[in-house]
Amino acid sequence: MRxxxxxxxxxxxxxxxxxxxxxxxxxxxxxTFTAVVPDAGNPINQxxxxxxxxxxxxxxxxxxxVFDLVPVAQYCRDxxxxxxxxxxxxxxxxxxxxxxxxGLFPELxxxxxxxxxxxxxxxxxxxxxxxxxxxxDALLERTGLxxxxxSSVRGWRHIANDVRVVHAPDDLDGLxxxxxxxxxxxxxxxxxxxxxxxxxxxxGGHVQLGVSTGVRxxxxxxxxxxxxxxxxxxxxxxxxxxxELWLMNERSYRKMPLDLQQIVQLGFxxxxxxxxxxxxxxxxxxxxxYRAAGGETYxxxxxxxxxxxxxxxxxxxxxxxxxxxxxxxxFEGAIAEAERELFQARPQ
Numbered sequence: 001m002r003x004x005x006x007x008x009x010x011x012x013x014x015x016x017x018x019x020x021x022x023x024x025x026x027x028x029x030x031x032t033f034t035a036v037v038p039d040a041g042n043p044i045n046q047x048x049x050x051x052x053x054x055x056x057x058x059x060x061x062x063x064x065x066v067f068d069l070v071p072v073a074q075y076c077r078d079x080x081x082x083x084x085x086x087x088x089x090x091x092x093x094x095x096x097x098x099x100x101x102x103g104l105f106p107e108l109x110x111x112x113x114x115x116x117x118x119x120x121x122x123x124x125x126x127x128x129x130x131x132x133x134x135x136x137d138a139l140l141e142r143t144g145l146x147x148x149x150x151s152s153v154r155g156w157r158h159i160a161n162d163v164r165v166v167h168a169p170d171d172l173d174g175l176x177x178x179x180x181x182x183x184x185x186x187x188x189x190x191x192x193x194x195x196x197x198x199x200x201x202x203x204g205g206h207v208q209l210g211v212s213t214g215v216r217x218x219x220x221x222x223x224x225x226x227x228x229x230x231x232x233x234x235x236x237x238x239x240x241x242x243x244e245l246w247l248m249n250e251r252s253y254r255k256m257p258l259d260l261q262q263i264v265q266l267g268f269x270x271x272x273x274x275x276x277x278x279x280x281x282x283x284x285x286x287x288x289x290y291r292a293a294g295g296e297t298y299x300x301x302x303x304x305x306x307x308x309x310x311x312x313x314x315x316x317x318x319x320x321x322x323x324x325x326x327x328x329x330x331f332e333g334a335i336a337e338a339e340r341e342l343f344q345a346r347p348q
Contacts, residue, residue, distance in 0.1 A: 033252055035093030036072045036082060060267050083247075087144055092252040095151075095244050099182040104143050107327040108135070109184035113319055114192075114239040114312040116331065120277045122338045123152070123241050127276060128269075131334035139247070146253050148246040149268035151275040154218040155283050157240035159192070160231035161214025165298050167235070169193040169311040178215040184319065188239070189216060191312045218242055219286035227293060234290065236299040237308055243276070 075091065076082035079100040086094045098112045117123050126132070127150035136147040159166055161175050172193035179189040179196035189196035199215065214231050215221070216239075222230055246268060253261065287297055300308065320328055 033092035033248075034090075035095075036075045036091055060263060060270075086247060086249055089249050089251055091249070093148075093246065093248045095246050097242075097244055099180045099185065101245065102182045102184075105139060106183075107323045109182065109323070110319060110327045110331045111243060112182075112184045112188075112240055113315050113328075113331075114188050115309045116316075116335060117241045118238075118339075119342075120152070120155075120241065121342055122335060123243065124273070124276045125338035125341060126331075126334045127243065128272060129334065129338075131330060134330060135245075140250060144250050145247040146250050148248050148265065149272040150243050150245055151272055152241065152243050153275055154220050154242045155286070156236075156238040157216055157218055157242055158237055159214065159216055159235045159239070160222055161233055162231040163213050163233070165233050165235070165296070167298065167300065168304050168307050176213050183322070184315065185216070187315050187318050188312060191314045192239075192308060193311065216240075219283060219290055222295070223286060223289055223293070230293065230295065232295055234295055234297045236287075236297055237305060239308065239312065246271075 072079075072082060076085060079096065080103070082091065082094045083096065083100060083104065085091045098108055101108050117126070132147070132150065135150075139145055139147050159172070159177070161172075161177070163175060164171065166172055166175075169192050175194045176197045177189050177194040178199040179185050181198045186196045194214070219234070222234065256264065291297060316328065
């Protein structure tokens with residue numbers, strides 16, 4: 001029988017259903033880990049909500065689970081500030097995006113190259129296998145931050161605008177699309193034929209379109225916008241599967257005894273499993289809400305999808321020119337292996 005008990009404290013974004021932090025309490029010592037997450041929430045049902053997280057960690061910790069909410073806006077000026085605080089040890093855990101990490105680890109922009117990941121099932125395998133381990137080790141060596149899990153609560157990035165229905169890249173000619181101020185996203189917007197306008201984000205992560213006529217984002221991003229500025233036309237091309245990276249300060253992680261480290265990692269493994277396979281049903285619910293709010297959707301045909309893929313091919317070339325071949329080859333190899341595994345598992 002172990003000589004102490006523990007309590008895991010989770011900071012959960014109330015409407016986004018996102019895991020965030022834990023506190024460990026023993027008979028003779030206390031481990032308190034502080035974490036923050038963006039507080040921009042999903043307006044409709046999620047793959048896993050707060051109740052699901054309660055059940056998940058109650059099972060892992062024999063009921064010793066406490067929930068609290070600390071939105072990022074109350075702790076950091078912005079995501080860069082959160083990452084600085086995470087590296088410095090002021091906070092222990094942060095859920096970052098690829099865009100947040102572009103300055104610290106620019107090669108990881110490979111995760112946002114369009115049209116490489118074609119299904120949530122592929123993403124699940126890629127981000128739980130050897131490629132995940134490679135990212136974890138490289139992040140730890142370069143930044144001192146431990147990658148605990150990759151998750152998704154927003155699903156696919158699509159193309160939305162307020163001018164016309166977009167069927168093919170030519171339809172984007174002259175349209176100004178709000179785009180994250182990150183090289184891979186700016187290059188993607190240019191490659192598919194639009195003019196990028198740097199997207200403004202609130203401290204909580206909410207999109208602010210400014211003077212643009214559209215945005216590349218998830219259906220959840222669109223639903224979070226005010227009715228007066230939400231683009232009317234949404235082209236469903238699924239060009240980017242949006243992921244988040246849960247990062248923990250390594251010194252904080254090492255403060256825990258080994259068995260507690262393993263329990264915490266098991267919790268993150270389950271978080272990945274529950275959130276990374278963003279289901280078609282979840283997106284269907286979001287699309288229904290978008291249409292009910294006055295939006296119009298268009299799903300590209302196979303031929304139109306090929307036209308977008310061909311146009312976006314220059315993003316891969318740009319990436320390799322800027323950051324080399326290694327991470328691109330590793331990522332493509334992991335995707336190919338995942339696709340083979342899924343194909344072999346199909347009923348014959």
